[in-house]
Amino acid sequence: MLDTVSVAEYMTQVGREARAASRALVAASTGVKNEALQAMARELDAARDTLATENAKDLDAGRENGLDAALLDRLALKPATIDGMIEGLRQVAALPDPCGEITDMSYRPSGIQVGKMRVPLGVVGIIYESRPNVTIDAASLCLKSGNAAILRGGSEAIHSNRAIAECIARGLRAAGLPEACVQVVQTTDRAAVGALITMPEFVDVIVPRGGKGLIERISREASVPVIKHLDGICHVYIDAKADLDKAFAIALNAKTHRYGVCNAMETLLVDAAVAEAILPRLADAYRAEGVELRGCEKTRALVTANAASDEDWATEYLAPVLSIKIVESLEEAMDHIARYSSQHTESIVTEDYSRGRRFITEVDSSSVMINASTRFADGFEYGLGAEIGISTDKIHARGPVGLEGLTSQKWIVFGDGQIRH
Amino acid sequence: MLDTVSVAEYMTQVGREARAASRALVAASTGVKNEALQAMARELDAARDTLATENAKDLDAGRENGLDAALLDRLALKPATIDGMIEGLRQVAALPDPCGEITDMSYRPSGIQVGKMRVPLGVVGIIYESRPNVTIDAASLCLKSGNAAILRGGSEAIHSNRAIAECIARGLRAAGLPEACVQVVQTTDRAAVGALITMPEFVDVIVPRGGKGLIERISREASVPVIKHLDGICHVYIDAKADLDKAFAIALNAKTHRYGVCNAMETLLVDAAVAEAILPRLADAYRAEGVELRGCEKTRALVTANAASDEDWATEYLAPVLSIKIVESLEEAMDHIARYSSQHTESIVTEDYSRGRRFITEVDSSSVMINASTRFADGFEYGLGAEIGISTDKIHARGPVGLEGLTSQKWIVFGDGQIRH
Structure with missing residues (x-):
């Protein structure tokens, strides 16, 4: 395990590479992003044996550490779980690309034409607990919405997540995208979470998925906006x-x-x-x-x-x-x-x-x-096609958050040489 | 001046009243909100003498405290400044009401009809420097967008702001709205700012208007989302x-x-x-x-x-x-x-x-x-009709922020007894 200084340096490196990759993703076409998703699906299918071996390491360690049956069940990558991950990748590939959508273009008296273009947020940090299938779920939604992703899963799932990360990296390479488009944090040191949520220069938003304790702690300590809900009363x-x-x-x-x-x-x-x-x-x-x-x-x-x-x-x-x-x-x-x-x-x-x-x-x-x-009240029931979480905040995303919740809009202006008088 | 405990208690009271008033504002019709804006315009016009007297107190104190010519100029409520405030209120009354707009309603396979309704953020805190006309500007934009406002102007302008607050209160009363829809913080104690930006239970968003130093400090210390830009490079x-x-x-x-x-x-x-x-x-x-x-x-x-x-x-x-x-x-x-x-x-x-x-x-x-x-790059040039600021953040509002930037969208579902299977 890395010491604290090394963790900070490592996370800075991860952040810097994510930021650079996010610029490549903005320029990537819908076709290229879909190709990467489909390639990841093929890689997962081809890696079933490796995934089983690596997942067994996590399950063995989990049993030794006394994880309860429910946690072990969430940790398990059964063949059906892998089928679900593959199917999920294909479904996200089939969704419309939210990026680049131009709306509300209108001419102003000055002669400029003004409107909005939907664009990725940039870099999304996702912090989750033991389910390794979230790694694919989060990676696919971030990639499709044009965001670089930094994924920090539970330490109990580290072997499974590393094996899944390999499949993701091969899929990205196959589509000609930088591997840093999706990075799985390779250390289980808890300091990595602290670093991830306090790097506004490299990370645009954090999405925590897990229990209320985790989400409260992240919200309190983050210097980056957090898409979250705490309670459903x-x-x-x-x-x-x-x-x-x-x-x-x-x-x-x-x-x-x-x-x-x-x-x-x-x-x-x-x-x-x-x-x-x-x-x-x-x-x-x-x-x-x-x-x-x-x-x-x-x-x-x-x-x-x-x-x-x-x-x-x-x-x-x-x-x-x-x-x-x-x-x-x-x-x-x-x-x-x-x-x-x-x-x-x-x-x-x-x-x-x-x-x-x-x-x-x-x-x-x-x-x-x-x-x-x-x-x-659910992203699938509302027709979002996917859901990365539900937000009870009013700022930015509210309610079920799908691909659009991982994007923003910038203003675009088309002129013919207009100057302001 | 209040002591620190009293300031905290006072701000809690202000926050609680703002939250209650925001519920009345959500239920207020467009006509009632416009009536309040028009009534404020009439009250300002009728209070020109009082405004001049109170503004003179601020200007005298400013001169005594050695404010420079530029600051004194910004502090001055000249007849033309008041004309501008009145005209501004009438322009905001003439803008379309962003609240209640329903979009994207569609039927889902389950039979429910799902879409979005535009709604106020709730309570907006505005922190600004010496210009007293910002008091009217901010009050009118918050009111029109259905938000209760807590306004904290520069201490140099306290007499002018209190006189303007009187006109605002009379305008709200004339339209039958609670006076707490717009509250001007009555103390010049700096602790009031610290309290305002750390009351997420009462305040939904902070908009700082002023120099980079002010905005940086508020962004660093706020526990509430901040709509801001620091630099324009x-x-x-x-x-x-x-x-x-x-x-x-x-x-x-x-x-x-x-x-x-x-x-x-x-x-x-x-x-x-x-x-x-x-x-x-x-x-x-x-x-x-x-x-x-x-x-x-x-x-x-x-x-x-x-x-x-x-x-x-x-x-x-x-x-x-x-x-x-x-x-x-x-x-x-x-x-x-x-x-x-x-x-x-x-x-x-x-x-x-x-x-x-x-x-x-x-x-x-x-x-x-x-x-x-x-x-x-300006709210008026882009046709927003008003501008409360420019945001260089990507979360929530981006670029020039008009009335819509002070609203959010909630999901609405119309059913006929549907249950989930």
Whole structure:
């Protein structure tokens, strides 16, 4: 392992090479980028034996270090995982290239023609945990969007990631692109992360993928913009004018379709006018799914539930637990959301035009829905074709982030010799 | 003056009220916002005497504290300055409202309809120096874009700013909006700035307007995103295939139209193939305007110029000084720009289709031009109708920032009861 000075020097070198490679990528055609993605897919397919051998080293070390079954499962590169990586590369190759798109060109009174061109951000740093397939996922999205990538995976996956990096490098070479377009950090020293997030001269944005602890630490320490979300405290509000069959289906789906995901509902708000009609029926369904209910006092007068504390309203359970609150009005529902939501996704169930319109306009979350399950807040469901993460920030990317979220727009001006008077 | 604890408490109160007011603004119609802007214009017009009295206090104090003539001039609220503020409010009222715009709605295979709605950022903090008219300018842009504003002007202008704040408050009241939609920080304590830039729970973005020192300090210390540019090291590149009359006009205009502005050219790059034909003619014209030339060796073989040091290429003169470098190719010009540009604005003068296309695609600056003066990089020239600043960052806003730069987009989903399978 390198010492700290060497890690800093190594990361500076990685950053400098990424910056240089990013200039080559801006000039690379869509065809060349797609060729690289297809070549990487072929290289992965040809390297299945090597990948298995290298992955076994990580799995052995993981077992020795006492990693739990879930972590070992995420670490494993099964044949199906490799199939998925290959398929992912081909899907990203098939997506439209966001770069170079020119929009809004118009003539100004001075005679200049002004508009915008979509361009890569430059260099993207991705920090993730044990899943080695993220290496391919992140590499492909960065490459397609014209960004050089610096990938820092979990140290448990270092052998797998190095083997995948070899395939990526061969794919880049096959397309005539610099290998530094995608660099996998070769040291497992934690100082490498600290360096990566504090090199604004070489890195334009950081995308952390992993647990809340990792993301909080990176956000706090980074001197580079971070595309991230910390929490998904999502709400469904069943309005007084809801279609109760839709309400039942949505409230059940939003909680029970999957528990450990950021777009699962954590709090159900129910208008007092329909609470009696919908809550007992819903409570039975939740109980059948094994969901623990925690309710406000009014809720507990209608259904069996533990008492919800103030902390419950602010908690992302990521588990079969649901907090329920009965509210007197749309305003009370929106006040509750404004106070406790993590600004990820909220949905109203209503047949009332004006209330739906107010909810959509006034609720300040990255996704706001009418009569749909919060589980739809997802890059693939939204048609982005890919997703590098979900952002609950308002600056730059918001909500599911696809290829476009890894780009920016510059102004372009076409003139005929115009000068300013 | 408040002590530090009180300043922190006061700023927390300001932040909390701004956050609450921002929710009222999201719900406010375009008509109500415009009514407030028109009412502010009337209030300013009616308060000319008070404004003169309060401004005189600032000017007297400024003279006592030895402010120089330029600073006193910026501090002065002359009748024409007030006319300009009133006219500015009316112009912003006439601009289209960026909020609520819905775009890209499309149906997905699941049956949900997905698109984006443009929404305010929330609360904008603006930190500026002595010009009191910025108070109106910033207030009007924030209000129109649906953002609550916290304005911190220079302490030299505190009496003027408080008087302007009174007019703003009366205008907001007249339109039925909370006064906290626009708050002028009432203390001149510097700790207020430190508090303002470290309250992410209350402030969504900071826009500093002022000298490089102020902006650097704020960027370093802020825990909130900052929309900013530090330098304008802009280049004009005269290509081998340039129309030399256009080149002459653009190179002269980009340097001499105004010196103290961020979009003035600081370095002229000339292709060796046309250097002899254009440089002596340009040098004469610059000399007639009193511009000091600093050139590379090849330049100095053709025209009288001081020797340019490496530092010159990295300097924003904001003065009648120009550095000139002769390059052998488009590539050398783009390499020089990649190394020294502040990514503000670069222009190529050429009649060559492919070289123009490469320059536009590969140069990574907020504005990239063909055959136009860099002086056009400006919100008004680009048709934004207003400008709150120019950003040389790539994240969020880039280049001239108008009303749209003070907004974000959220995802909206219209369903009919869809759940995820």
